[in-house]
Amino acid sequence: xxxxxxxxxxxxxxxxxxxxxxxxxxxxxxxxxxxxxxxxxxxxxxxxxxxxxxxxxxxxxxxxxxxxxxxxxxxxxxxxxxxxxxxxxxxxxxxxxxxxxxxxxxxxxxxxxxxxxxxxxxxxxxxxxxxxxxxxxxxxxxxxxxxxxxxxxxxxxxxxxxxxxxxxxxxxxxxxxxxxxxxxxxxxxxxxxxxxxxxxxxxxxxxxxxxxxxxxxxxxxxxxxxxxxxxxxxxxxxxxxxxxxxxxxxxxxxxxxxxxxxxxxxxxxxxxxxxxxxxxxxxxxxxxxxxxxxxxxxxxxxxxxxxxxxxxxxxxxxxxxxxxxxxxxxxxxxxxxxxxxxxxxxxxxxxxxxxxxxxxxxxxxxxxxxxxxxxxxxxxxxxxxxxxxxxxxxxxxxxxxxxxxxxxxxxxxxxxxxxxx
Numbered sequence: 001x002x003x004x005x006x007x008x009x010x011x012x013x014x015x016x017x018x019x020x021x022x023x024x025x026x027x028x029x030x031x032x033x034x035x036x037x038x039x040x041x042x043x044x045x046x047x048x049x050x051x052x053x054x055x056x057x058x059x060x061x062x063x064x065x066x067x068x069x070x071x072x073x074x075x076x077x078x079x080x081x082x083x084x085x086x087x088x089x090x091x092x093x094x095x096x097x098x099x100x101x102x103x104x105x106x107x108x109x110x111x112x113x114x115x116x117x118x119x120x121x122x123x124x125x126x127x128x129x130x131x132x133x134x135x136x137x138x139x140x141x142x143x144x145x146x147x148x149x150x151x152x153x154x155x156x157x158x159x160x161x162x163x164x165x166x167x168x169x170x171x172x173x174x175x176x177x178x179x180x181x182x183x184x185x186x187x188x189x190x191x192x193x194x195x196x197x198x199x200x201x202x203x204x205x206x207x208x209x210x211x212x213x214x215x216x217x218x219x220x221x222x223x224x225x226x227x228x229x230x231x232x233x234x235x236x237x238x239x240x241x242x243x244x245x246x247x248x249x250x251x252x253x254x255x256x257x258x259x260x261x262x263x264x265x266x267x268x269x270x271x272x273x274x275x276x277x278x279x280x281x282x283x284x285x286x287x288x289x290x291x292x293x294x295x296x297x298x299x300x301x302x303x304x305x306x307x308x309x310x311x312x313x314x315x316x317x318x319x320x321x322x323x324x325x326x327x328x329x330x331x332x333x334x335x336x337x338x339x340x341x342x343x344x345x346x347x348x349x350x351x352x353x354x355x356x357x358x359x360x361x362x363x364x365x366x367x368x369x370x371x372x373x374x375x376x377x378x379x380x381x382x383x384x385x386x387x388x389x390x391x392x393x394x395x396x397x398x399x400x401x402x403x404x405x406x407x408x409x410x411x412x413x414x415x416x417x418x419x420x421x
Contacts, residue, residue: 048115050131055098055169055210057133058147062174066193069140069185071178076233076303078180079162083138085109089163091139093185094231095313096300098210099134099149099167102159106132106151119150137170142187144170160386165231172211172315178230180307181325194312201322203284213313213320215301218282220248224299226283228313228320232302236281236288240274240295253278255420259342259354259365261296268346268353269297271365276336276356276420292336337419339400343369345385350377352404358420362413367404373397 071093072079082091084105115131130151137144147170154163174187177194188194205213205228213228219238226236238245240261246254254277262269274295281288283301291305309322340359343350352367370378403412 048117048131050115050117052209054115054131054148058170058173059145060173061143061145062187062189063141065190066186066188067140067142069142069187071180071183071185073180073183073303073307074161076307077161078178078185078230078303080139080166080185082164082166084134084136090161091164091166092162092231093166093171094229095168095171096212096227096229096231097165097167099147099170100152100154100165101132101134101149102154102163103151105164106130109134111135111151113151114148119152139166142174144173168207168211168213171313172207175312175314175316177310177312178306179310180303181310191314191316194314196310196312196321196323199321199323200309201283201286201320203286203320203322205318205320207315207318211315213315213318215283215320217284219293220245220279227298227300229298229300229302230306232298232300233304234294234302235304236291236293236301237296238293238299240272240297242273242275242295245275245277245295249277249279256357257354258357259352260344261354278336337417339415339417345388348385350388356420359418361415362411363402363404364406367406369402369404370410371401371403373400 069080078093079090080093082089084101085108087108089105111132111134113130114133116128117131118126119129132149132151134147134149135145137147149164149167174189175191175194177186177196179185186194203215205215206225207213214225215228217224217226242256246256254275256273256275258273259271260268261272261274276292276294278290278292281291281293306322309324311320311322313320338356340356340361341352341363342354344353345351346353350369352363352365352369355361355363355365370376397417399414399416401412401414403410405411
């Protein structure tokens with residue numbers, strides 16, 4: 001179904017218009033998103049309205065009662081191997097997206113363009129792109145036929161992780177159970193095969209046209225829709241109404257971050273003021289106390305939260321079932337610590353793009369980082385951007401030495417990890 005938003009829903013996110021997208025994070029809070037206006041297009045020659053049937057088309061063959069799909073949980077993103085035309089590719093398993101293939105796959109398979117329409121990225125920059133149909137796709141032992149997909153350029157850093165996306169329109173054809181700790185997903189045509197015993201939460205959901213699940217949730221006396229998003233690596237995210245949240249949340253539980261909050265496929269967003277806060281959230285009828293919530297362009301529940309649970313998605317009855325994994329140490333879900341900055345490669349230079357104001361760092365937005373401890377970033381040819389994004393910096397470090405270039409000056413600082421909550 002297509003979602004109709006009330007004023008309270010609009011307070012959280014304009015999700016009805018922008019829910020087909022890619023979402024991935026770097027080591028801290030940086031993320032990339034693509035938004036799609038899939039049903040509203042300019043009425044000029046060569047630009048189409050995508051019919052509802054495009055999102056529901058396709059079939060599947062499951063040779064056994066259940067199928068176990070191996071997944072890598074890389075940078076808090078579930079990645080699996082997909083075979084198209086006998087060739088293996090790495091695909092992100094993303095309930096928040098339409099199925100996506102790269103231009104390389106599109107050209108290798110000599111696919112035809114079914115439709116053509118605008119895709120918007122998170123920063124509301126839009127370009128025309130192709131919609132197509134994948135005739136044959138296999139995940140583990142399960143084959144899918146005639147699946148609708150959008151064709152996108154997948155370049156660094158997206159290509160560091162995957163070649164395409166297993167989207168909600170494909171996943172909704174089966175019942176799914178995800179076990180991130182054991183790096184697997186189980187699928188079945190029979191929902192009894194993926195049931196979770198003694199769950200902690202059972203949450204009903206509604207769907208967008210592309211079958212993405214949305215949960216009814218409450219935050220600071222307001223209700224809205226949270227996207228259930230296995231393609232997002234951070235935890236709980238809400239639309240960035242900075243002034244409102246700052247006025248409503250105790251200052252001891254609210255921190256401000258400034259700078260670039262997001263990178264879309266068409267480039268970085270503008271520098272803005274955002275937040276990270278600690279507050280209660282109600283999902284369905286369940287209260288999540290003292291949750292860490294960050295502000296951005298989308299309202300969603302992502303993997304930094306979901307990694308603490310075994311969860312199953314039933315698109316038939318539209319219910320999500322979750323059970324805490326007690327071995328993980330779920331109390332750390334309410335812990336936020338770090339060095340107070342985000343760095344990212346822009347034009348092959350590692351730059352400071354985001355700062356937490358309360359950290360009182362000597363760094364400045366735009367600083368070029370040329371060294372972190374023993375890693376030299378000034379020799380660009382020696383740095384594999386994908387390796388850096390995948391591995392990041394050692395998370396167990398309590399301090400680091402960082403050298404930056406600011407205008408014509410070279411400056412070195414010793415930074416200590418800080419506990420913000």
